[in-house]
Amino acid sequence: MGNVSGPAARRSGLTVARRFGLTAARHFGLAVATHFSIASALLVFGLCVLPARAADVVITSEQKAAETITLGFTEFKCTGDVNAVPYTPGAVITWDLEFSGRFKLKAAPAFDSTVKAAMKAEGALAYVRGAYTFSGDDFTLECELIDIDSGERILGKKYTGKKPDLRVAAHKFSDELVYQLFGEKGIAQTRIVYVNKHTGNKEVTVMDYDGANVTEITKNKSINLLPCWVEGKSKILYTSYAAGQPQFYLKDFETNKNGIFFTSKGMNTSPSYNKMDKEIVYASTQDGNAEIYRRPFPDGKAQRLTFSGSIETSPSWSPNGYEIVFISDRSGKPMVYIMDRDGSNLRAITHDGDYYGSPAWSPKGDRIAIAAMDEGNNMNIMTMSPDGKDPQKLTTGSGSNENPSWSPDARHIVFMSTRTGGSEIFMMDADGKNQKRISFSGNNFMPKWSDY
């Protein structure tokens, strides 16, 4: 990353605040700036794609809006067959930017002086424009970020490839904008794995995070459950009854193999992958009742971490790999516990309530999402800090809401909800705002958000 003490950074207090968080910014004595420069931001991150020759593009933003940037967005021009794909890349990017919660978009068909005034009135000082075309099976997509006043190009990207990958290219530009303007990775290329039962059998299925590109991973007409991403987006570990006794299966997108991962006595379920140490933690009944085990991935000896006559299940790694949050009913009710990676230092973090399930530790480490049962036997998603304090209810009065899983940037949560009748995949911001349905086929369960 770039040198944050350079003149550009000094001019751009807000950029520094974004990179280090507002607390750090205050610590450095930096007032939250009401001005910052997109061009400076590009310099600071050392990722200038085009010469940042534009004089400082000063974006005026209110203090409250420090987390969002307003951009104009003009329709993407198609110079080929507009029906070659059933979507437009502009719509894909619009969805990404709005979903991210980082942008406020002011849409317009094209840019002219009237639009310019309207965009500026909304607080936008730059706008996105793009064009695409097809040649045989190939596409070309060009996307730009343009300074509204000077008309100069702040950022430009050209993508080429085969038609089915146009959507991916559009997502790439969304991530590029997030990275260039916020200094953080975007989630537009992430995917969701879940279980779908439209055939009557529970099959592992994958879709893009925006609900597109639904792909069946299993078609074994058995029961396939609780899938989990391993090694980024390259593998999926899940429990399958395909061979009778439920065992772990592994789908590897690189080798395209899909089969038994390892077998043991009893039943293995609920895996969680720790990328820091390349390990999985999971629940197994290999020694009798359900206990938590840790095992190197892909190979190595499993180590038992819990020893109790009660049920221990649903483990989830802390992002640094030091701790594991899980469910145990050793007190008589399913409650949330945390232990160190070797099983020591065990403590309960919930003491009230009747029933908690499927905890998920935020990739930023500061919150744990969990489903808690209410009086009406419905589950609702809540988050709490890892010491059990500051509980915040994110869903309420909208059916049963279960299996929360975090986006890799910790800004969103995907979950299953029965609010529309069937079971569907929903997403929301980490604070519960902007709840949005992603699946529409009915009978969708157990979503897990991939890594970047």
Added chain:
Amino acid sequence: MNFKHWTLAGLGAVALFTACSTPPKPAPRVEPPPPRMAEAPAPAQASEPPKVDEEALRRQRIQARISEVFKPVYFAYDQSTLSAEGQSTLQEIGKLMKEVPEIAARIEGHADERGSNDFNLALGERRSKAVQDYLSSFGVKGSQMTTISYGEEKPAVDGHDEGAWAKNRRVEFTTTF
């Protein structure tokens, strides 16, 4: 081949006989004779009375008792303790399994849809183990039993009320004999 046809023919006759002579009880399920029965050579049958196959008869009686005795066992919410009714069901099952050691039972634990999928898989397992332990202490051999849990994934009844839930919190048996 011939012998096989003979046996099947005999079985068919026995089945008919049994069905007629025991009117009050529902007839035990008998495999329908395969269609090629009709083509079986019949001359021997005409001259001799059908032999009664003792072993086939015994198997048939046991099959009937299996379908009578191996009933589901139901549980209270989030519980794996056996009710008095559950215990008496298991005593009948235990008696039969001890009497006929060739019977093997797969003990399948289930949960209702409330709560999380992960926990319900473990709860189903706990229910199947509770049944296995009970049968074990009753004297059934470990080699006759295996356990599996389906959690909330294979409900007996669809529905989102206590009526459906009560029927789904269960242990079922799949037997081989």
